[in-house]
Amino acid sequence: MKIYHLIVLFILMLGCKKPFSQxxxxxxxxxxEDTKAEESIAFIAGFxxxxxxxYDNAKNYFQAKNxxxxxxxxxxxxxxxxLNKNSNKTFKNIHIVxxxxxxxxxxxxxxxxxxxxxxxxxxxxxxNMPLLKDDFNSDAQIVFHSCxxxxxxxxxxxxxxxxxxxxSSQTPKIIASSFFNVFGGKYAGHYxxxxxxxxxxxxxxxGPLALSKEFEASYPxxxxxxxxxxxxxxxxxxxxxxxxxxxxxxxxxxxxxxPTEIPELTDREAIMDWVSESPxxxxxxxxxxxxxxxxxxxxxxxxxxxxxxxxxxxxxVLEPILQENDATEYxxxxxxxxxxxxxx
Numbered sequence: 381m382k383i384y385h386l387i388v389l390f391i392l393m394l395g396c397k398k399p400f401s402q403x404x405x406x407x408x409x410x411x412x413e414d415t416k417a418e419e420s421i422a423f424i425a426g427f428x429x430x431x432x433x434x435y436d437n438a439k440n441y442f443q444a445k446n447x448x449x450x451x452x453x454x455x456x457x458x459x460x461x462x463l464n465k466n467s468n469k470t471f472k473n474i475h476i477v478x479x480x481x482x483x484x485x486x487x488x489x490x491x492x493x494x495x496x497x498x499x500x501x502x503x504x505x506x507x508n509m510p511l512l513k514d515d516f517n518s519d520a521q522i523v524f525h526s527c528x529x530x531x532x533x534x535x536x537x538x539x540x541x542x543x544x545x546x547x548s549s550q551t552p553k554i555i556a557s558s559f560f561n562v563f564g565g566k567y568a569g570h571y572x573x574x575x576x577x578x579x580x581x582x583x584x585x586x587g588p589l590a591l592s593k594e595f596e597a598s599y600p601x602x603x604x605x606x607x608x609x610x611x612x613x614x615x616x617x618x619x620x621x622x623x624x625x626x627x628x629x630x631x632x633x634x635x636x637x638x639p640t641e642i643p644e645l646t647d648r649e650a651i652m653d654w655v656s657e658s659p660x661x662x663x664x665x666x667x668x669x670x671x672x673x674x675x676x677x678x679x680x681x682x683x684x685x686x687x688x689x690x691x692x693x694x695x696x697v698l699e700p701i702l703q704e705n706d707a708t709e710y711x712x713x714x715x716x717x718x719x720x721x722x723x724x
Contacts, residue, residue, distance in 0.1 A: 422475035423459050424451040425488045437564025438477045438525065444569065447475070455489035456497060456542060460510045470517045473715075474552075477561075480526035483628065483668055485535060488526075502538045511546045518545070520552040523715060528575070530558035530722040540724050554724040555715050560698055567618045571710040572720055573698040576602070581676035582627055582691040591695065609697045619707060621699045628670070629691040632661055639684045651677040651688065661688070670694075 422442035428435050435451075442449050453459050459476065478488035478497075485498035490505035522543060529535065540554045559572040578595050580586060592606035604621055612622040636642050645651045652672050655661045665672050675690035701720070703709045715721050 419471065420447045420473040420475065421471050422447050422449050422477065423453055423462075424449060425454050425459070425476055425478045427451075434479065434563060435477065438570075441563050441569045442475065455492050455494055456539075457491040457494075457505070457509055460512060460542065463516060464510060464513050467513045467515050471520050472517075474520055474522045475525060476522065477525045477563075480524075480529050482528050482531070485532075486524075486526055486529065497535070497539075499534050499538050502535075502542070509542060512543055514545045514547050516543075516545055516552075518548070518550040518552055521715065522552050522554050524554070524556040525561045525563075526556060527560045528558060529556040533722070536722065536724050555721050557713070557721050559701065559720065561713075562698070562700070565700075566615050568710045570713055571700055572713050573700045576604070576697040576699070578695040578697075579670050579674035579692050580695070581674060582629075582693045584676055585693070595695075595697065604697065604699065606697070610695065615700065619700050619702050619710070621697060623695060623697045625693055625695050627691055627693050628668070629689065630664065630668075630675070631690075632688045634686045634688075636684045636686065639681075642681055642684070642686050645679040645688075648677045651679055655688065655690070 422438070424435050424439045424442075426435050439449055439451055450462065453462060456476075463471070463474070476488065478486050480486040480488075485496050485501070488497050489495065490497055490501050491508050494505060495501040524539070536554055536556060540551055543551045543554070545551075557572055560575050562571050562573055563569065565571055576595065576599055578591055578598065580591065585591070588607055588610045591610055595604075595606040595610070609621040610623050612620065613624065615622050643654060645654055655665065655672065655677075670692055675692045678689045680687040680689070701711045703711050711717075711720065713720060715723070
């Protein structure tokens with residue numbers, strides 16, 4: 381069997397999302413701080429594509445705090461160029477809002493119309509990245525509001541290297557949380573939530589009872605009513621645990637010299653065996669860290685081309701982080717709180 385080339389691998393996940401739409405009134409109700417616009421700036425580095433209003437809610441939140449908002453730049457290179465053009469302003473806090481997840485890195489692009497930000501894509505784009513001017517405020521704090529980014533220390537280190545000035549080794553602080561960022565919540569303009577994950581083959585859910593038992597087995601030391609959480613789709617009470625779901629599809633396409641060389645993959649088990657035996661595909665599944673049996677698998681043949689398609693549904697349970705001594709208040713997302721944020 382001859383495989384000429386692996387044509388495409390495509391994975392899509394909408395991470396860092398709220399399970400329901402929020403009205404801007406909740407964000408606008410947040411107390412307005414007496415902050416000068418030039419002291420802080422917020423880059424809303426994405427746009428909402430469905431009923432999830434993550435970026436709109438973040439924009440409302442920062443505007444309510446009297447912070448300058450820029451919502452037209454979608455790459456880290458463009459943001460650095462903007463900071464260079466406005467180097468006469470001494471920004472104290474530089475907020476960057478972007479979806480992210482444990483599987484694909486950040487939605488924020490490397491350069492305009494470039495790739496999503498990962499350690500690898502930043503390495504590929506390093507020669508096209510602008511350098512900060514020497515007069516950039518090295519005491520600034522660059523805060524990434526990107527879900528789970530704080531867990532990815534390698535990516536944080538790569539992001540920090542982007543903010544080295546032209547002739548100096550000094551860099552500002554890079555700050556990110558390991559938790560989910562929620563903007564426009566029902567009871568707070570911005571809070572953090574701890575995520576828990578479960579999976580099943582898309583369109584093949586075993587039902588909430590079976591899934592709740594899987595969560596219980598995966599998180600034996602967590603005191604959550606998983607069955608109720610999986611059936612709750614919005615935060616109806618302050619601090620209530622709730623859930624949402626999304627899909628991750630993977631697609632490969634192979635071209636063969638001779639159609640007779642294409643393997644006959646007649647059922648799900650045969651496809652999983654073929655995927656497991658392929659170094660290219662197996663490495664991707666391993667990197668995603670989702671069990672192969674949690675995908676719905678299909679194969680298609682068109683002429684001398686074989687397509688392998690898998691899709692898994694991810695269940696994400698979110699537990700809002702409350703004050704340690706007061707379960708009626710959210711813990712304030714203070715950047716100096718080492719239990720909430722990582723600082724480099």
